[in-house]
Amino acid sequence: MADLMNNDVFLAFSTYATIVVLKMMFMAPLTGYFRITRKAFSNWEDTAIGKKNPEDRKKMLQTNPDVERVRRCHQNDLENIIPFVVIGLLYAFTGPDLSTALLHFRVFVGSRFIHTVSYILALPQPSRGLSWIVGMITTFSMAYRVLTTALLL
Amino acid sequence: MADLMNNDVFLAFSTYATIVVLKMMFMAPLTGYFRITRKAFSNWEDTAIGKKNPEDRKKMLQTNPDVERVRRCHQNDLENIIPFVVIGLLYAFTGPDLSTALLHFRVFVGSRFIHTVSYILALPQPSRGLSWIVGMITTFSMAYRVLTTALLL
C-alpha cells in the first residue's frame, strides 16, 4: 500500500481525479442555488421553504431553463468524468512516464473546467463542443495505452 | 495484491463501497416495480406485458410521479455514491487510522440509506436535505485528506 503512495504517477492521478470529482460534486449545490432563486422544484416536500400557501407551493413545482441547464451539465460530467477516473486509474497502473501522465491529467481536468464554464454561461459553440471532444480524446488516449499494455481477453 | 487484502482500511472500504453500490443498484428493480404497478413505461416494446390492445399499450407510455421520484433518487445516488467510491478508494491508500476511516465509511453509508428512505417515502424536509449534506461533508473530508497527503499537481 505504501508503494502506491511512493509512486508519482499514482499521486498525480489521485490529485487530479479528486479535483475533477470535486468539480462534478459542485454542480449539486449549484443546482440547489438555481432551484431556490428560480423557485423551481421537483418534489412537493421541497416547496415548504418560506411560503406555506398550497397554491403558491404548487406553482413552485415547475421546470426552469436555468435549472435544466445545470442539470445537463452535471449529467455530462457523470458521462465523461467517471470514464476518465476508471480509465485513468488503470492507466496509472501501466507505468507511464510522469510527464506524459501529467499531460493527460492536466488536459482532461482543464477541458472539463472550460466545458462547465461554457455550458453554464451558454457561450457560443464550438466552445463547449471542443472542450468536450478534447476530454474524450484524452480518455481515449489513456484507454489505448491500457489496452496495448494490459490486454488479456 | 495480497498486501491489499491484509490492509484493514482497504477491507473496510471494500465492504462499505460494495454495500452502498448494491443499495444504488436496488433502485433499478424498485423503478421496475413502480413502472409495472403504475403502468408507466418509456419504451413501446415494454408495454407488451399482458395487454395486447394497441390503444391500451399507448396509454402505458406515460410518466408517473412515483416512478419519477424513484428515478430522481437513483440519479442522486449516482451523483453522490460514485464520488464517494472514487475519493474513498484514494483515501484508503493515504493510510488513515482504521477508526477514522470506519467513521467516514459508516457515516456516509448510513446517510445514504436515510436519504433513500426520506426520498421514497417523501418525508418532510429537512430529513432528505440533511442526509444529503452529511454524505457530501463526509466525502469532502476524505477529499481533504487525499489532497493534503497526495498532492502532486
Next chain:
Amino acid sequence: MADLMNNDVFLAFSTYATIVVLKMMFMAPLTGYFRITRKAFSNWEDTAIGKKNPEDRKKMLQTNPDVERVRRCHQNDLENIIPFVVIGLLYAFTGPDLSTALLHFRVFVGSRFIHTVSYILALPQPSRGLSWIVGMITTFSMAYRVLTTALLL
C-alpha cells in the same frame, strides 16, 4: 505497482473494464448523431449549425423519440456499468481463479453489448430485459465474493 501488472486477474479486469467503459462513452457521439439528423437539441447555442433564421432554430429545440431512446440507453449504462467497474475492481483484489474471473467479465461485457443493441434497435422484449438481468446477476455474484472474502464492518 508492477505487482498489479503481473497479476492476470487484474490484467483481465483492466481489459474488460476499459472495453465496456469505451462502449458506454460511444453513446455520447451516437446521441450527437441522432440530435443532428433528427434536428432535436436541448441548448439554444447548439442550434446555430447551418441555419441562422431564429424561427428555424427555435423549432430545433425539441425532444425526439430516437434521441430520448439513446439517452435512456446511456443512462442505463451509467447505472449498470459503473457498479460493475467498482465491484469488479474489488473482486479482482480478492484473488479469484483467472477462469472464474474471466467468466464474470466476459458474461457482463457481452450482456451489455446485447443490451445496447436491443435498446437502440427496439428489439421485442425480453431481449433487453434478459440482457439487463444477466449483467445484474454477474455483478451480484462478484459482490457476494467481495463481501464473503473482505468483510470488515
